Amino acid sequence: MIEPDHTSLSQAIRDEAQRIGFELVGITPAVTPTGVSHLQDWLQAGYAGEMQYIPNREAAYEHPQHVLDGVRSVVMLAINYHTTEAISPDGSNARVAKYAWGEQDYHDVLRGKLKQLSQVLHDHHPDCRTRGVVDTAPLLERDFARLAGLGWFGKNTMLINKQAGSWLFLAALLVDVELDYDTPHETSHCGTCTRCLDACPTDAFPEPYVLDARRCISYLTIELRAQPMPMELREGVGDWLFGCDICQDVCPWNRKAPVSNEPAFQPRETLRPVDAVELLSLTEDEFRMRFRKTPLYRPRWAGILRNAAIVLGNSGDRSVLPALIEALAHPEPLVRGAAAWAVGRLGDVELRRALQTRHDVEDNADVQAELQAALAMTTADNTKDTT
Numbered sequence: 001m002i003e004p005d006h007t008s009l010s011q012a013i014r015d016e017a018q019r020i021g022f023e024l025v026g027i028t029p030a031v032t033p034t035g036v037s038h039l040q041d042w043l044q045a046g047y048a049g050e051m052q053y054i055p056n057r058e059a060a061y062e063h064p065q066h067v068l069d070g071v072r073s074v075v076m077l078a079i080n081y082h083t084t085e086a087i088s089p090d091g092s093n094a095r096v097a098k099y100a101w102g103e104q105d106y107h108d109v110l111r112g113k114l115k116q117l118s119q120v121l122h123d124h125h126p127d128c129r130t131r132g133v134v135d136t137a138p139l140l141e142r143d144f145a146r147l148a149g150l151g152w153f154g155k156n157t158m159l160i161n162k163q164a165g166s167w168l169f170l171a172a173l174l175v176d177v178e179l180d181y182d183t184p185h186e187t188s189h190c191g192t193c194t195r196c197l198d199a200c201p202t203d204a205f206p207e208p209y210v211l212d213a214r215r216c217i218s219y220l221t222i223e224l225r226a227q228p229m230p231m232e233l234r235e236g237v238g239d240w241l242f243g244c245d246i247c248q249d250v251c252p253w254n255r256k257a258p259v260s261n262e263p264a265f266q267p268r269e270t271l272r273p274v275d276a277v278e279l280l281s282l283t284e285d286e287f288r289m290r291f292r293k294t295p296l297y298r299p300r301w302a303g304i305l306r307n308a309a310i311v312l313g314n315s316g317d318r319s320v321l322p323a324l325i326e327a328l329a330h331p332e333p334l335v336r337g338a339a340a341w342a343v344g345r346l347g348d349v350e351l352r353r354a355l356q357t358r359h360d361v362e363d364n365a366d367v368q369a370e371l372q373a374a375l376a377m378t379t380a381d382n383t384k385d386t387t
Helices: 006-019 036-044 055-062 106-124 141-147 195-199 217-223 231-237 276-280 284-291 300-315 318-327 333-346 349-361 365-380
Strands: 024-029 073-080 093-096 130-133 168-175 240-242
Touching: 006 024, 006 073, 006 106, 024 141, 036 055, 073 106, 073 141, 093 276, 093 300, 106 130, 106 168, 141 168, 217 231, 217 240, 217 300, 231 300, 240 300, 276 300, 276 318, 284 300, 300 318, 300 333, 318 333, 318 349, 333 349, 333 365, 349 365
Parallel strands: 093 240
Antiparallel strands: 024 073, 073 168, 130 168
């Protein structure tokens, strides 16, 4: 195989990456990332929660050769998704993380761009092999982004770039060709700042640079989609329906973050914020049609509606109680249980009858437990039981 000219090919990659919309591009050799030992410690501590796809592929993270055999270089790329500021929700409205505001799933957008970029390599060197990665392969993207000079790890574990902040989607293009490499980013610029750690309402950071995913609002609202959310964390979830931006919103490095011009990331007004009462009434087919091609499809129908009920329970708005009481009879146990909790949180002794009526016919053990806890909540601040 004839080796291409490293410098000219590397420059062609950089030029094309920026032309198709990647704000940041860096190149690093395919090596064992330094973060592997941190990943192993993190998994040993149980911080991955229900995300079993990570420990199931633990060995594969040790080198990118497990993603592309014969890989020699990793082209790391970042694209800004910061579009506009969120509209503060009130009442029955709920927040969606900024990265999910667009019309398209970012995975699809970035994969299309990676395909375009890989063509540059194949044009220069037809026999080369490439593979694009966006989140789904066992690759420590943040580690390789740091090795490629794109930024440093913040105390909230996000990659931060001095100019772009942390509102960044990362993507990688693995190639079996040697290229010219960038200097790793060795310095942290967080100093003594702990705003991201202090702002987390569920205390998801046991220490700087360590995230306990089991307590993270993004994990709770997206990854923990098939089971009830831990009761002790629901209040901290607040009005977040999907994901969370708190630790990025408070980061000083995001104060002057540029605004993205990428059309696919421009926000749909129906997502900033979302009407949680309206969501709670969606049928499964309606949910699928509305969210099938967006990130909000990941928690599935029951997961999103569970989240909507928790948001309503945290709203303090008793006008949403009719929707929650109706949801006590929802076909999905996950939704019934969350609705029971929300009714208990918002209700008083007058609502015990609705909870008790549901409890008398409920055949799911988890939902029965939720109903019993809700019944207890309705009497916690009332000395008289009218049932």
